[in-house]
Amino acid sequence: MPTRGQQRDTSRDGFRNKVEATLLSGLKPFWGLVNVTPWLARIANRLIVNNAVMKAPCRPLALSTQASYTNWSTLSDRTWFSRYLPAVPQDRLPPVAEVATLFKLRPERPPVLSDRSSLLFPSFAQWFTDGFLMTDQDRRRTRTNHQIDLSQLYGLNPTVTAALRRRSEAAGEKGKLKSVTSGNGEWAPPLYDATGRRDPAFALVPEPTHLPGDWPIEKRAALFAFGGERANSTAYTAAIGTLFLREHNRLCTLLERNNPGWDDERVFQTARNINIVLLIKLVVEEYINHISPYWMKLLADPSASYTAPWNRENWIPVEFNLLYRWHSLVPTDVKWGAANVALAELRFDNRTLLQDGLVTAFASASQTRAWRIGMFNTTPMLDGVEMASIQQGRDNRLASYNDYREVFKYPRVTRFEQISSDPLVVSELRRIYVSVDQIEYFVGLFAEELAPRSAVPPLIGRMVGADAFSHALTNPLLSPHVYNAGTFTPAGMEVIERTSTLADLLARNDMVPAGTRISMEAEGYQSVA
């Protein structure tokens, strides 16, 4: 932790970056006014979104992880990640195990809590990015569809989707996903039966990633049949998946009632389309606003992308995949109702969720503080995952942290003290890397000190912003011929307009007791003006 009063050397933050930070993270009364003046908010939103995206090179990028020079494959074969910078030799780097010590908790430093984020923030980030960040075994290829398509719920391809659907033309059943209803609401069906065997109806649904082979039968029996291979990772990701499943089936009831002539297929497809757009709305209006240190409330206004030079088919860069390893945000223990529970107990185990219900899970995530993102702050359970991430950067022969600063319009740092004011971070970086130019990308991302009001460090924030907007707002469902009542129905458009937060979604799909706080923000924190 920084010694009180000690300051980071900001001489390499960049003049324009400083001016932007001053204008956007300051002037709170001005932005408060903008936020309540719709026409002004739309203009400001468009400027901010464009400025954020233009910090990154526009797609198409010239390279992928397939080859170190441009060829037809790097321009067309999306089973590889794209990449911002060419591969470079990794031979002068310190051992991975040594670098991994930068992430480990230290006996002399208790874990630092975030003053900004609740556990709902990293839980949503995990569940959300598991929809499009899939790394294959060799760490260079991907199975993603490169789109926000709610594959966590519906699966990566039509075969999986078909297995998860009821496919019934009966009244009240049209378009719905399979589900079971217990005393406290609707849930995805179990993936395994009570004896621990896979339900053959879900033979094509992916096996949960990293589920141990000897996982206890009673925990296994509480796992859900979700389209995403990581959707059961914790009770929190399972809760978010459940919320979107309930919303899907709720939308089906609504659509069937309003469109009596529709068949199962059309009800399903339209509910899915609306559900995807709801996710995009949450991503921009709740999640990105939580990440953003600005006082302006950013809007999911797709027209901001219609004439933008960054409106190009999405293709996930390997650097984007890696920067999302927010392991240090994850706490060791959580508040669940009145109890303290080890998060490890909620891994691949939805029994507590099934018993206490959806609201309890969301309230738990909202009242538990996330840990602060950064060095020396990863819960021991995730030490191995940090190491795998460092290794993935090397397998993909990524350029250095300083090289990536340049790509994203930050001046190169020349001293360790420009990265952090924390003496331990500075001394350990210096000991391990000797020169700032040697610091590798993955380490630099997390070594950077948080700016005031920031949920993530500067370079991560910039890269997430650029990719989030250029990825989310260019979804084909938001495009000019598609984003209309003809696609979603008038009732669907109304649902879309009414939804900005997980709390909105939860209120429609469970009984939320008055006064229950559902928020990505740590208690007492305020994101926008």
Add this chain to the structure above:
Amino acid sequence: MPTRGQQRDTSRDGFRNKVEATLLSGLKPFWGLVNVTPWLARIANRLIVNNAVMKAPCRPLALSTQASYTNWSTLSDRTWFSRYLPAVPQDRLPPVAEVATLFKLRPERPPVLSDRSSLLFPSFAQWFTDGFLMTDQDRRRTRTNHQIDLSQLYGLNPTVTAALRRRSEAAGEKGKLKSVTSGNGEWAPPLYDATGRRDPAFALVPEPTHLPGDWPIEKRAALFAFGGERANSTAYTAAIGTLFLREHNRLCTLLERNNPGWDDERVFQTARNINIVLLIKLVVEEYINHISPYWMKLLADPSASYTAPWNRENWIPVEFNLLYRWHSLVPTDVKWGAANVALAELRFDNRTLLQDGLVTAFASASQTRAWRIGMFNTTPMLDGVEMASIQQGRDNRLASYNDYREVFKYPRVTRFEQISSDPLVVSELRRIYVSVDQIEYFVGLFAEELAPRSAVPPLIGRMVGADAFSHALTNPLLSPHVYNAGTFTPAGMEVIERTSTLADLLARNDMVPAGTRISMEAEGYQSVA
């Protein structure tokens, strides 16, 4: 044929369309000046290209041939064609066989020759579009990559490409495609041996589409191993494929010499990239300029697309696939050297080509006049193909000709006389369809009268222009981070800059006798000012 002096009713041509035609197809001295003033030409080119593309709805379109309403598949599954208009019932249409009589030659009307195009024009169109217009058996799906990627030469996927490459690291061999050299130059290797059996090395190369099972052994033995399933359709398509094969191998020699450290793979990939861009240059600067009735010489300037709202991932519309059925341009007989030969004799038979050489084939196509595109002018050999095209329009339940006029910013016609001044066209359309609103899309396209200086009728011209630019100029090889000497090498960039026509390409790859005319234009015709 129109009676002399009879005029088409132009009252539904549209005011803006008329003004544009007057300005762009007139004012020859002005455009002559623009053509020789580079900075002015670039500005004019950008305006004309944008105007041409914006006549069509921008991608992404909401629908594909998969379903009649927008769903995630119609927005993401590119194994279907996209479509501009929703499916409509086809139940009130006249029998296909009756409609097909509109295309058949009539005893009382001799075939009409084009005053504009040589046979090189439809031959190139056929070979070029066979690279991305592939219809599956059910007439609604496609196997295309939706890109100009020279799949006619390299195949649709890496497996085919691998079979066609030499894969040798020996000096002078790097990057090259397999080939054989005879007394008159280099050719693709034979797909079958002298006994008519497929060469097992090419087991994964596609079988030529529509090749009769009982095709004579001696003709079969002259077919080439090309990546494209239609590349052997005639000696002319085979000749164009051969030209690009020779250019590929020529580029490999050049690249290997300039880059001694490169391996086979890199030489291959870079030669392929350059070759694809050469094709795009020809498409815009020779082919589109031949189609365009304007006096302005259009340029393959990719920057025209960089900030355009139409720069979106390509996805072939089924309507675009159908409008390219230019069967009526194909003559029954051709001039080949001093002889007249039935074109049917050059089908799936490259013996004459192999014997007389590439220049003879290109000269033959250049000195043979194409027939004029339109009604009652299809060589009998292709009658069945016209019928299949009409059927494909119906299988895809396309909207009417008038509906498509509206989409592409032409007023709906209200009288048959607004389509053509040819009394037979008018009377036969009226007899078969009764009302102009009943005319189906495919028929309307070809019933329209050619405007002065036009190679194709107005609606086809407009749709080809819109799609050609938005398809060709958005190729990833032309994108801002890619279109540079880093991708193509300085020598590669120079080759790209020096190439505008098939004649340019042929001069580098064969001995062209002085005075040999290689052109898509009929003798005596001049495209641009």
